[in-house]
Amino acid sequence: MHIQESGEMYLETIFVLSKSNPSVRAIDVSEHLGYSKPSVSRAMGILKNGGYITVDTSGYITLTESGLEIAQKIYERHTFLSKFLMALGVDEKTAADDACKIEHVLSDTSFEAIKDYAEKKLAK
Numbered sequence: 686m687h688i689q690e691s692g693e694m695y696l697e698t699i700f701v702l703s704k705s706n707p708s709v710r711a712i713d714v715s716e717h718l719g720y721s722k723p724s725v726s727r728a729m730g731i732l733k734n735g736g737y738i739t740v741d742t743s744g745y746i747t748l749t750e751s752g753l754e755i756a757q758k759i760y761e762r763h764t765f766l767s768k769f770l771m772a773l774g775v776d777e778k779t780a781a782d783d784a785c786k787i788e789h790v791l792s793d794t795s796f797e798a799i800k801d802y803a804e805k806k807l808a809k
Contacts, residue, residue: 700756
């Protein structure tokens with residue numbers, strides 16, 4: 686099943702929230718993203734049906750193996766691209782906003798090429 690950009694954003698948010706709090710609920714996701722509770726609830730249902738998350742009887746969300754893989758991939762892209770853009774002189778807010786847009790549409794091949802290029806340039 687192909688996951689859409691919005692699904693990737695939700696998975697990344699769950700991942701980020703779980704780094705500071707092992708118990709993540711839909712309300713936490715809603716507050717973090719500034720989305721309505723019904724919108725987040727619907728998205729959680731889609732992610733659960735897709736096998737990307739599990740939700741226990743108390744409402745706590747856990748990423749499945751496939752959900753975690755996607756979340757980590759998107760998070761790596763976001764953090765790398767943000768830092769890369771800031772290294773080019775882009776302010777932090779703009780870099781983070783742009784990275785959030787780019788991370789979802791950039792192919793794996795292009796991302797790896799950019800990452801390799803940047804790492805070689807930084808190593809000099």
